[in-house]
Amino acid sequence: MNEIRPVPPGIDPSVPSVARMYDHYLGGKDNYASDREAAAAVIEASIRTGTDIRVAVRDNRAFLGRTVRALAEAGVRQFIDIGAGLPTQENVHQVALRAAPDARIVYVDNDPIVLVHARALLADNPRTRVIEGDLHDPAAILDDPEVTRHIDFGQPVAVVFCAILQFIPDDAEIAAILETVRGRLASGSHLVISHPFPGEQPDEVFDTVSDVYTRTRSGSFTIRGSKAITSFFAGTELLEPGIVPVQNWRNGDTEPDFTVPSYLGGVGRLI
Numbered sequence: 001m002n003e004i005r006p007v008p009p010g011i012d013p014s015v016p017s018v019a020r021m022y023d024h025y026l027g028g029k030d031n032y033a034s035d036r037e038a039a040a041a042v043i044e045a046s047i048r049t050g051t052d053i054r055v056a057v058r059d060n061r062a063f064l065g066r067t068v069r070a071l072a073e074a075g076v077r078q079f080i081d082i083g084a085g086l087p088t089q090e091n092v093h094q095v096a097l098r099a100a101p102d103a104r105i106v107y108v109d110n111d112p113i114v115l116v117h118a119r120a121l122l123a124d125n126p127r128t129r130v131i132e133g134d135l136h137d138p139a140a141i142l143d144d145p146e147v148t149r150h151i152d153f154g155q156p157v158a159v160v161f162c163a164i165l166q167f168i169p170d171d172a173e174i175a176a177i178l179e180t181v182r183g184r185l186a187s188g189s190h191l192v193i194s195h196p197f198p199g200e201q202p203d204e205v206f207d208t209v210s211d212v213y214t215r216t217r218s219g220s221f222t223i224r225g226s227k228a229i230t231s232f233f234a235g236t237e238l239l240e241p242g243i244v245p246v247q248n249w250r251n252g253d254t255e256p257d258f259t260v261p262s263y264l265g266g267v268g269r270l271i
């Protein structure tokens with residue numbers, strides 16, 4: 001972000017935000033010095049693990065695009081993107097509307113900067129809504145009048161949780177959140193989930209990353225193995241190819257490599 005511009009109300013540029021750090025990884029300009037410093041520490045730590053967070057987040061965005069396109073092409077017409085992040089290239093509404101011009105999309109985030117930018121981008125798009133919501137209170141998101149006016153929960157909905165669950169440290173809370181969400185969805189609905197995965201690196205390698213994220217607005221970062229990530233798809237039937245490094249999800253026929261850190265991702269269809 002050009003720092004000569006006024007800081008929008010409610011935003012503290014001195015505290016790093018995961019949304020703005022993520023924007024920096026993606027080469028965006030909607031970030032402040034505190035975000036870039038925190039992101040630099042994560043980039044350095046990721047390189048020590050033999051990966052690069054900037055590549056991983058691009059892979060994660062591309063996964064998001066492929067999953068939304070696949071679901072729109074398969075007939076899903078409603079999308080709720082929770083932890084949407086700052087608008088970038090190929091946002092959910094752009095991908096979904098290209099495949100299905102009658103799709104409806106709701107973006108949800110708890111970071112005021114995301115809401116300011118997303119609302120500015122989408123102000124004149126009648127097929128999208130942006131709401132402030134916190135995943136710690138999923139019922140409030142689902143009951144938000146903007147959501148209930150825009151989304152018909154009697155019809156299939158794809159709910160997207162890409163690169164957000166790592167900011168909730170308690171597995172049991174995630175299970176409860178996902179149970180609440182599944183409980184509201186009609187059959188034919190889907191969950192799209194991606195989550196950072198350590199590969200064969202020991203979790204301690206990610207301590208620096210956790211320390212950095214502890215100082216952000218989100219307050220924590222939890223890396224998880226495939227067992228925990230798989231458990232988040234409870235109550236769903238996985239679409240092919242299952243839970244894989246995001247770069248391998250319906251993207252050519254490269255053999256998935258579960259030994260290196262990446263995001264793991266998948267799409268589950270409610271059963």
Ligand SMILES: C[S@@+](CC[C@H](N)C(=O)[O-])C[C@H]1O[C@@H](n2cnc3c(N)ncnc32)[C@H](O)[C@@H]1O
Pocket residue numbers: 018019022060061064082083084085086108109110111114133134135136161162163164167218
């Ligand atoms: C790493 S970004 C991911 C952006 C996008 N989903 C993607 O995968 O490209 C995580 C986003 O989740 C949001 N977020 C973190 N914790 C949240 C919570 N408890 N409720 C709602 N949004 C949250 C952050 O503000 C940020 O915009």
